[in-house]
Amino acid sequence: MSVWTLGINHTTAPLDLRGRFAFAIDQIEPTLRGLRESLARRPEATLLSTCNRTEIYCAGGRSELDHTMEWLAHRGGVSPALLRSHAYTLENDQAARHAFRVASGLDSMVLGEPQILGQMKDAVRAAEDAGAMGTTLHQLFQRSFAVAKEVRTSTEIGAHSISLAAASVRLAGQLFEDLSNIKVLFVGAGEMIDLAATHFAAKNPKAMTVANRTLERGEKLAGRFGAEVMRLADLPSRLHEFDAVISCTASTLPIIGLGAVERAVKLRKHRPMFMVDLAVPRDIEPEVRELSDIYLYTVDDLAHVVQTGKDSRQAAVAQAEVIIDAGVQNFMHWLDQRRSVPLIQQLNAQTDEWRATEIARARKLLARGESVETVLEALSRGLTQKMLHGALAELHAGNADNREATAQTVSRLFLRGNLPQEQKER
Template identity: 80%
Template sequence: MSVWTLGLNHTTAPLDLRGRFAFALDQLAPTLQSLRSSFATGRHPQVEAAIISTCNRTEIYCAAEHAALDHTVGWLAESGGVAPALLRSHAYALQDDEAARHVFRVASGLDSMVLGEAQILGQMKDAVRAAETAGALGSTLNQLFQRSFAVAKEVRTATEIGAHSISMAAAAVRLAGQLFEDLHQTRVLFVGAGEMIDLAATHFAARDPKSIAIANRTLERGEKLASRFGGEAMRLADLPNRLAEFDIVVSCTASTLPIIGLGAVERALKARKHRPMFMVDLAVPRDIEPEVKALEDIYLYTVDDLAQVVQQGQANRQAAVAQAEVIIDAGVQSFMHWLGQRGSVPLIQQLNAQADEWRATEMARARKLLARGEPVDAVLEAMSRGLTQKMMHGAMAELHAGDAASREQTAQAISRLFLRKER
């Protein structure tokens, strides 16, 4: 059995390329079905699969009898509309222990833009549930992910990997504070109502801005989030006409196309008499057209632009990283040992089936003898002798077959298997 992963993240691929391979949570089931169906047409009919897709990464995890990295690259490249060579130049392909090490590091927050952040763990659990619901998660991948969650828990408990980490949302507040002297006087608009917006709104609300508004495609969900912060909710369709009211705009939706265009921002600036606007686009693919960044009086940051801010203080956590890597090493070794044992499962199943067949044969013979009135002790003696002969027949035949060297090897194996002394 082999496991492998193909992925690209904030360190290997630019934002716009990552956007081509972003999958919303409700897209995972059909996407996994497409991936597994593509394997079924080749030499790998039984493939387990899971996909993790966040603003910083898209990763495919698979398990099968034999690894099929080239096929996985081809499928993902086609799904994103790019050449396989381009994808390979920005992706990483890992197999077996390297794949296990990677997923353990991701779960533990060691591979995140924000070192030690815990949000990725929840996103991974969502991805695993989606794969399980889609029927794509088999015993091997389930074991891999459950072990990664356990390793992540140990890392966070035994080290200070998450100490002093700066989240994306906290970084956005910090940058906004550099533009506006007093955040109390700002009006903040959040576009979307998902987990990232919830986190960002929590951080900005702590700075007590003048007002908070939530724009969302589903008004009811927007109202639910807005009520927590004493804000108002608005429909996404009303956004262009009201954009000028806000000093700070933070957007993160699952839209596949930008929802805040250059024209809308230009009109908003004109209505604001060119008072500056601070904009944060946390979405992948982008929510805000990239051309907006070139406008004067617009300060637009993407998830990649926040990298320098969130990585501050990383040096203080290198000791914790070293401790975490030791825990991860142990987890990898344990998983690979388990994976190696999985190779014996078919043989074990065959042995059990053969033993059951022998037992059934001898039981049927014993019942016939008892029905004819044979003594119970004699029947038991015959049954035990029959089972013993069946169990020993193969070993005895091998002892008398082959050359001297092969007979010696057989003798040693038989001694280990049948002549062990009970301890």
């Protein structure tokens, strides 16, 4: 059995392609079930999907990787060749190293960002609910979380990192002289919008409004910031009221179209509007970018902003990589040991069978009136003969070279501390 990863992320695939393979957290469980049902051996599997990446982790055979590539391409509505040109596949130690780097924030658009760790834990829980999490992947991810914790407590990898939400505020500050004079609309009520609202609230904008499909959830978020709440259905008629729009929903199709923004621009008499689309797939139609007086940014556009200060954290990255390397070595050692489990199970089953046979024979001897000493002697002799039979047969078989190799192995297994001096020196 091997461990492998198949994925795309912000460094290998454009935004619109990533959008085809974005899965909301409530989609992960049925998606994993569908993947495993399409595979003959039903391997362990976990699906991680965020704004910047979609990755499938599996513990299974190498042939299952090729099938998964085709399955995922079909699911995203693209050709396997197109997906393959943007995807990466990693196996065993490289897959483990990648998982540890992702959990530690080293593979994120925002170096050291903490949100990815929570997203990985959510993905693991979803895999457990789908019955797709086995011993191997459980070990991989638990070790990932432990490594991530050590990286964050032992290095400065997360110090002064700029989140996408904070970057949005920084860009808005470049467009508007005073953020306390603007009205901000937040579309959605998830974690990313929560972070964005927190950063904007620190600038004391004139007004903040939350638009969400579920009014109750929108009210809960709005209440924390003293913001207004409105229904998502009212967004087109009220869009012109806002100077800044930050959107991040789980919609599979854009919810802010070109026509609605064109009408808003006219009603605003061409006053500039700042828009940030943090969603994957997109919440805002890309053609909106072409409109005058509209400043639209996507998650990929924010990449340059969030890289600020990255160079100063390279020493922390080097420290983190050392921690990760140690974690990878420990996981691979555990994985190598796991490969011996079937043999160990067979040995235990065989010895249990021998033991049961000899105990049954001993009971018959006792029932016939044989002395306990005689029965114990027969029991011990019967067990030792069964255990040594295979080794003794091998010592008498084959050519001289094979017998010599067998002799060394048998000595190492059965004699241990009593090895002849010449074999110890070898």
